Amino acid sequence: MEPYSVYIHIPYCKKKCRYCNFLSTAPEVKDIDTYIEAMKSELRLYKPFLSNREIKSIFIGGGTPSLLEPDQLKQLIASISLSLTIKNTVEITMEANPESISAEKLKAMHNLGINRLSIGLQSFDDTVLKSLGRIHNAESSFAAIEKARSAGFRNINVDVIYGIPSQDITKELKGIKAITPEHVSFYYLTIEQGTPLSMDKIFKPLNDDSFQELYLKIHEEMIATGYDHYEVSNFAKKGFQSVHNMNYWQRGDYLGIGSGAHGFFKTGLPWIGMTAQARYENAYPPSAYIEKALSSDGNNVFPISRVEVLDMDAETLENIFLSLRTWKGIGTNLVKNKTLMKHLTDDGLIQVNDDKLNLTVKGMCVMDGIVTELF
Numbered sequence: 552m553e554p555y556s557v558y559i560h561i562p563y564c565k566k567k568c569r570y571c572n573f574l575s576t577a578p579e580v581k582d583i584d585t586y587i588e589a590m591k592s593e594l595r596l597y598k599p600f601l602s603n604r605e606i607k608s609i610f611i612g613g614g615t616p617s618l619l620e621p622d623q624l625k626q627l628i629a630s631i632s633l634s635l636t637i638k639n640t641v642e643i644t645m646e647a648n649p650e651s652i653s654a655e656k657l658k659a660m661h662n663l664g665i666n667r668l669s670i671g672l673q674s675f676d677d678t679v680l681k682s683l684g685r686i687h688n689a690e691s692s693f694a695a696i697e698k699a700r701s702a703g704f705r706n707i708n709v710d711v712i713y714g715i716p717s718q719d720i721t722k723e724l725k726g727i728k729a730i731t732p733e734h735v736s737f738y739y740l741t742i743e744q745g746t747p748l749s750m751d752k753i754f755k756p757l758n759d760d761s762f763q764e765l766y767l768k769i770h771e772e773m774i775a776t777g778y779d780h781y782e783v784s785n786f787a788k789k790g791f792q793s794v795h796n797m798n799y800w801q802r803g804d805y806l807g808i809g810s811g812a813h814g815f816f817k818t819g820l821p822w823i824g825m826t827a828q829a830r831y832e833n834a835y836p837p838s839a840y841i842e843k844a845l846s847s848d849g850n851n852v853f854p855i856s857r858v859e860v861l862d863m864d865a866e867t868l869e870n871i872f873l874s875l876r877t878w879k880g881i882g883t884n885l886v887k888n889k890t891l892m893k894h895l896t897d898d899g900l901i902q903v904n905d906d907k908l909n910l911t912v913k914g915m916c917v918m919d920g921i922v923t924e925l926f
């Protein structure tokens with residue numbers, strides 16, 4: 552059977568960033584130990600159903616997974632390999648924030664088989680970092696990269712946020728050139744309702760022209776620096792595309808472990824008696840997840856809180872969206888509005904070759920509108 556991916560969610564952060572609406576909370580003492588026990592129980596539940604399939608990628612995300620101590624991480628990874636089957640060539644990524652990684656911790660992570668690090672640098676400008684409510688500064692970001700290299704990491708991603716008022720994108724691009732990571736994810740700052748940032752009057756979304764100018768500048772500079780722009784928000788040096796993210800974009804199966812984690816299986820969720828392709832979400836907050844997962848041993852109760860069954864229409868639309876995010880593109884036979892296809896080609900927003908339609912870089916800036924109108 553096709554290999555699949557595993558996403559592990561660690562829902563803890565020292566302090567909430569001002570723009571964040573991810574599922575994370577500050578941990579109490581002992582919270583993380585109990586949480587690890589709950590994840591071990593959840594992983595055991597999947598053994599009878601998935602141990603005959605190989606895992607091609609594991610992503611430990613959050614939250615701030617680098618808050619985990621080496622021993623906690625060791626328990627977690629050991630428990631994945633006890634319950635499930637990991638491919639020899641597996642990509643294991645762990646997210647880390649600059650303030651929570653020491654040289655010792657990085658060494659321990661590397662020794663445990665974590666072979667890809669994703670560092671949430673967000674910016675190389677201290678003023679920008681402060682305005683986002685980040686608790687690290689640019690100096691600690693440079694230091695984190697140096698420590699990661701010394702620990703043996705040869706596959707590093709950095710996350711950078713753009714679209715922040717007063718941000719100088721040239722400074723960010725210069726920072727990237729200085730540290731030369733193998734992979735960079737550029738995320739446009741979205742101001743989520745209810746976050747402290749949404750109350751801040753100076754944070755306003757860019758207008759379409761400014762956004763396009765910024766996006767094209769990032770694209771051009773990154774290409775000139777030797778990166779491949781292989782997905783709307785992602786750039787990689789040759790051979791360093793993210794296996795885990797590619798699995799999402801190719802609509803591959805993935806198991807979600809931990810509070811608030813999502814999973815998706817085209818083959819259905821037989822462990823809860825479902826044969827149709829479906830997505831699921833685990834219980835949140837962590838206390839609800841822990842209670843469910845710890846009571847699951849022996850009685851086969853999965854800590855799932857919501858399931859969404861996907862019909863053919865939903866599948867087609869997802870395929871279109873996901874394929875257009877990368878250079879894979881989509882067959883023109885799926886296009887409903889052929890007249891518009893011609894107009895968009897003339898405007899340089901899409902390109903059509905051999906019955907295959909791709910977005911151009913300019914088209915990626917207005918992707919949602921294009922997909923809605925064309926399909």
Ligand code: SF4
Nearest residue numbers: 564567568571613614
């Ligand atoms: S580190 Fe990430 S998950 Fe944690 S509060 Fe900041 S943005 Fe949210």
